[in-house]
Structures are given as structure tokens and as C-alpha cells.
Amino acid sequence: MKRLYGSLALLSLSIGAAIAAPATLPAAFEHPNVSSLDKVAVRIMPAVNVDKLKAEDRLRDKRGDIPRFALPMTVDMTPLNSGVWEDLDADTVVWRQRIRSEKAMSLNFGFTQYHMPAGGRMLIYPATQEKGGDRDLIREYSDRDNNELGQLWTAIVPGQEAVIEVVVPRASAGQLKLHLTKVNHDYVGFGPLARRLAEASGEKGVSGSCNVDVVCPDGASRSDIIRSVGVYSKNGSLACTGSLVNNTANNKKMYFLTAHHCGMTTTAAANSIVVYWNYQNSTCRAPNTPASGANGNGSLAQNQSGSTLRATSANSDFTLLELRTAANPAFNLFWAGWDRRNQNFPGAVAIHHPNVAEKRISLSTTSTSFVAWGGGAGTTHLNVQWQPTGGVTEPGSSGSPLYSPEKRVIGQLHGGPSSCSATGTNRSDQYGRVFTSWTGGGTNATRLSNWLDPGATGATFINGIN
Template sequence: MSNTLRISLIAVASAAVLAACGGSDDRNDGYTPPPAQPPVLNVTKVDGRYHHNKSQQDSGFRAMSDMPPSASPAAEIALPALDAQAQTKAQGDSLGGPILIALPQTVAQAQTAEQLASLLHWRQDAQGQQVAALRVQAADALGIRLGLLVQALPDAALLRFYPDSKTAQGYETTGAEINAVLRLNAQAGEQGQAARTWWSPDLGGDAITLEIVLPASAAAEALQLALPSISRRFVDTDSDAALQAPPAQRAGLSKERIPSAGSCNLDMSCYSNGSAERDAVARMSFVRDGKGYFCTGTLLNDAIQSDIPYFITAHHCISSQTVAGSLQTDWFFRTASCGSPYLDARRTTRTRGARLLYTSNVGQGFDATLLALNDAAPPGTYLAGWDARLNNSIQKVLSLHHPNGALGKISGGETQNYANCDGRHCRAATDGRGRYYEVRWGDGTTEGGSSGSALFTQSGHVIGTLHGGTASCSAPDEPDFYGRLDLAFESGLKNFLAAAQRPF
């Protein structure tokens, strides 16, 4: 089944209180890229394309059947359940921002490297390597990310993460990969404990085991890690849309718990609109101050077709390098086909974070952030085109997004007006030239979690990123507001998207 969106015309409104998607996070205002930038080409529009890199980069994720059994008995840390009232209040406090899905929890037993070292029991394996393990269980958690505070970590160290479920996936990384992420924080001038913290991937479940393997040449004292806190997912993602991988891909995997979206949202797999562009869209999860969030982001092409995985989202989602380093992305996160009970067989996750290139805040800027993923874009993904020329006429547009962190949805509508936003309200620009587009939907809507998603023209070119609005299933005629790409382009995006040579 392949439908075409109506994209109907809706009347203009002059002001709206932000609720559905956006919000203000003006930290890191004025961040600019490093001074040594390559020349910029006189290019203001680039078409989309599928990327050239067809090789399969190792994502670090492993089926549990492919993970070696843990070679060392694990020390145990048990954490209590979070107070239900605190969780409810945290969700209420997050209204107007990205969707809150996880809360921090202190790990009193491992606040310092000395405390964690006292918990680990090292043994030698058959290859002479030193191995130790730690299991953390958080009662009632739906997923756990370990916040490892790194003081010293040998590049040659191997870190493996095991969920309790044998039908889930494990993860494997190296000290070198972790140190590379933390170096980006230091190079961006970010300091403090958060800048030295690396967040493990969310593998699902209420427990995770970390196994550390040091080469025979390294002493256990060469490792100095602490675990001051975890980020524990508390949002119940159970829904009617809990799908399996297709039978040929299932390999014993259980049904995946997937958030649900409002009933008026439209399955992107059911429409011919955006059939290529949807391959550029990812669900984002990330950690800020120990809290976990959902947003949406989109891969962008660049003028020289470098295959750098440029990724655009909202400033109120990610506004610092430290948060960018925690980024986890889910690709092809949609139904296999319209009405299918299965996930797309290509569904895959990347969790190596990203490099912050540009960010512009809400009140004075355009609520836009440009990242470069530390992972290569997965095979089969699309690099969306963009149009940084002035788009000043009413035109049909669409958005591809993950409302509430759900499977991919599509919305169709029209740009109506220019507006200015301050983080709480958006109002029509009196001079007719605001920093945001006002959009009214004729088909579908957006929700929290849609934040940062791209606004596409009918020709498939990105012209904005979702800041927020009041559109919803219960208020379908209300507007949404998108930061203007043309203004963000002149402000700094052009140093990357229109660079005459690779900028890094």
C-alpha cells in the first residue's frame, strides 16, 4: 500500500505556547567551530543521494550467541527502585522539551576509582589477559546506561557489556574508542566530571554486566574508572506496536518494546512521499545531566559529497559536545511495510556518539545543531538534500519523525508564515521575516520526540528543523515552528555543508 498525502491548507495563527515538541535549552550559546575552516563554495542548494560507503562498519553490537561467556565472576551492585512520584514529577517537568525517558541514580558503592577498584576481582585468562566484571542491577529499570568516569583507561583495554536477557544484544568496545570520544569533549573546551564520563549503550532490562579485559602487558592499576551514577530508563515503552524482526532476521530475538504515538500519526511506510528521505531519519537517545531523552535527527548531504555523516537536529536536544558524545541512534526504525507486524529488517543501532560542529540557540538563533556522527552512516541510509535559499512563499512540506520515540511517522502540511520564538512562545513576525517557519498540518501531527526533525519541501530538500508547537491529535489545526535552515546556513552550517574540502 502506498498513499499520497493530501497536504491541505490551514489558516494562520499569530501566537502559540510551545508544548508538543520543543522548548528552550540555551546553554552553550554562541558555540562556533574551530577557526581553521576550508573555503566555502558558492552553493546554496544540494540534492539528496544514497551515500557511497557501502561497507559494513562494525557497530560493536553482538548477538549474545556471538559474545564470549564472561571469564570472571562479577561483583554485584544492587540499586533500589526509584520513587514513582519522583518519576511522575520528572515527566511533568520535562514538558516543553525533548521526551524524558531516563533518570540518574547515584551508585554510592563506586563514587571513586578506588571504590570501584576494591569491588573488582581480577583473574588471568588462558591468554594471560587480566579480566574482571561488575554487574549492576536497578530494580524496575527498563534499561540502564552506565556513566563511567574515566581517569585512566588503556587504549588496548576491551570492555564488554552483557544484558541478562539471552535474546537481547551485547556490546563490545575498546579503551581507544572511549578515549577518542572523551578527547572530543576536551577539544571543545568542556571540563568537569560530565566531560570525562562515557555512557554505555542501553541494552534493555534491569541489569547489565560490564566485563573489562586488560592485555597481559597492562597492570590492573593502569585502569582508573569510577561509576558515580547510572541513567536508568523508566518510561514504559510497551504498546500495541511491539514488533518482531522479520522471520529471516529474527535469530531468536524477542519482541521489542516500542513507544506508541497518538492515533492520528501516520505510518511513514504507508506513503510514497519521502520514500528516500525516510532512510535519512534516525531516532535519537542521549544523556544530559544523567537524564535520558528522545529526539529525531536527519542525515544531510554536502556540496562535495564527502560521505561525512552530517546529522542535523535541534539545539534544545543537543547543545554541547559532552551530550553529543552520548548519542545513540536507531536507523530504519519503522514497520517493514504498510500494516506489517514486523520491523524493517535493516533496523540497526549506532552508539559511538557524535562531534558537535555547530549549534544555535532558541531565543537569538534558529534552534539548530549540526553533528558529525562518530560512526559511519549505516549501509542503505540516505543523505538528505537541503535548500539554503530564501523560501518565502507558502508551499507544501512534509516531516519524517519519531513522535514519543515511536516507529517512524510522516506529516504533511504547508508553511504559513514567518515567526519568532523565545522558548516559551512563538509569534508571527511583524516584519514578515522571522527566524522560524510556521507550519500547519493537513495530515498527521508531531509530538514530543519529533523535536529536531527536518522540514522537507516537496522536492525532498530540508529547509528547517522542528523547534516546537501546539499541534497534536487533539489540536490538529494548531501550528508547529521550524528553525530556518537558510539563516542557520549563513550563521555557520555553510562551513561544513558547503566546504570546498573536508573540514576535518
């Protein structure tokens, strides 16, 4: 619900390949017998009224809703009623479908039915992709992405036209299940290439200039916990921040802590998550300068999709997910420790994606205090006062972790009045406490304890692990 006050700034997020730049190229690049793209069927989506959407977003911001970057559009497309099948060779076939949504900055897709047979794969790539072009723009999915729900939500591809391509062994083509039901039209600028299109339309940067890049000196001693934070999309159209957290078994379970109000509170919503790791600017832009408020150059070639809901509670505004796939070693992730003690802390550190842009760091050098959500008397949340000229949080930062000086998670962002222009007590935010979430609503589905202390050790704090 970050924002209690303020106006909606431009959302932008840059995203890359499903696990890394795929070794596989589109079929037409390697098989000259395959038809050129202009011979492939194209589905033209209805026109999108961007002015209307942005007017709605201003109202969403006033309500404290999480940022929206795309408009979901419903379709009913399968390899049986859409696209073109062709032979690659005697043993392999390919299906392709083009999808175009005029003036989209990027596109992403929701498949409510997905099952890829062994030896098959699906690529999604911009229609402008060239053989020697950037492979980070190609998204690759295989039987590793099959799951118990039989669904798949994809990372974005930049531009207004994308190609969905499936290659399967001829003998197992009948096992393929693919039902595309959502085409999500990015009207804001999600990703570096999409953001360039937004800039060409006169849009400005995405996060406040007072914010501090994680590669700046403030992040130098916190490089480990920086690697635990990721930005994510929900249902291909909404976005928040979250973080990997450790558990007392130190077994690298993919537990991902975020905010209840981000809406990842159902099986379907949790399944739709796409998390993007290590999205940060490569250099330290001086805070409070125009460069810091402009678009960054973060690379987002690292992401993963799908999760299972483990626990959630509105009281302290927490949700704990378990990401479906194990960490890719190339991502170099970190599982942050946590501290559930019933106390305040002499300072705090926030790592987050303001307006879902490149990762930033905000510091508080004053003691936290107990509050209820909204600022009244209570103990469910921590109030954090930011430095007068330092970083703050913004829409899109919701769900991001708050760390103690010992670099342990002590809460996740619910919201607050902070902004680069805020002063005094308005330059503050409220975080649901890990202490409160530990016992939550008293059941496994509403508390952290069973998941983060599976052996019931009684530990009150633990450190993170690589």
C-alpha cells in the first residue's frame, strides 16, 4: 500500500531471460526450410486507451494500490485454433504464433494450461529479434517449467509484437498442452528497451532523485543482503518487492517474504509470480541529482516464475511464498537472516525497488518505534524515520525488507508518507514486524514460525547464508 499519500510516478521495470541467455535460437535462424515470420499468423489485440488507464492509476495511487504496469487482455488461443504448424525435420515439428498490441512497450503472457513434453521447448521473443541480436531478449521454457497447477506466466519481451514458438518431438506432440488466456500490454515501460520507447513518448525517469543506488557507498558493506531482494510481477500486470529469507535448517528453501497487500494471497496469484533478481544500476548515480532521477541501466537477464503460498496475514501485512524452482547458481543469491525479538532497533536499512525501477538502499540512523498500521498506538508495525536528504521508498517498494543494523530482516514494507519531497515526520514508513508475523493468526497458514523454524529450535534470530 506504499503509497498513503503522493502521486503516481512512472512505473518501470527491466526484465530478462527465464534463467539466463538461452543457448537455443528461434527455429527460423537454424532451419532455412521454416517459413519467414511474415508467413506466420498474427493476432492483433484491441486498441488500448492509455490516457484512461493512467487516469485510473492516479485513483489507484490515492487508494494505496500497488503499481500497475500492464493491461491484461483475455484471449483463447491454443495450437489447435491458432498459429501455424510446420515440420522442422523428420522427427521434430514447430508451432508459431505472432501477437501484436499496438504501442505496447512490452508484452507478457499468461498460460492457464501449460505442459511441455520432454525434449520440447517454448521460446518467446520480440518479432524484431535478429540472429546475432541480444539473446537476453529470448525467453525459454521447457518441461522444467511444468508444475502441479499446469500454468505458466512469462517474463516480458520488449516491444509491441512478440512471437510464441514451440518445438516438440513429433512423437510427443500430442502431449503438448498450451492454452494462452492473457496477453498483458505494458503501457508504462517495463524493462530497459521498453523504457526507451516510453522516453521517446516524452515520459520521464521512474524513481525519485533522492534515492540511492545499491552500488553507492551506502551499499558497500551490505552487498550480501542486497542479493536477497527481488522485484516481481503479479498476474503479469502488477508489481511489488520481496526478499529471500533463511530458515533455521539452513537448507536454502526458496522462502520469499513480501507484503499481504501486494495480493499474493491465493494459489492462483502465487503461481503467477515472476521474480527478477539483481536488477540494479551498474554505477553510483549521485543522489539528489538529475541522473539519479533518470532511468538507469539495470540488466534483468535473471528471473524465475511460479511459487506456492505458505502463509499470510493482514494484521502485520506479511505473505510468505516458496518459489517453485531452486536458485540458479549464476544468480548468486543470498538468503537473509531474520530477527523476531520483541524490541526496537537503533537504526535500520531498507533495500527495495522504488516504482519498480533499479534497486535502491535507504538508511535510518534513528531508533525504530512501535506503531499500529496508519500511525496510531499499537505494536504490529515498526515506524522508520529516514534521513533528511537520503533515500526513501515509493510505490513498488511494497513488501521490501527492513533490516536491523546486524543485517537481519525485521519487517516488510506496508506503506507510509515518505517521498523525496517529504520532510519531518512525513519522511517515514511503516513495516509489519517479523515479531508479530511469527505467531501471526495462530495457524501454519497465518504465521512464519512453522516455516522459518521448521525444527522448532526456538531461535529468536539467525544470520543469512550464501
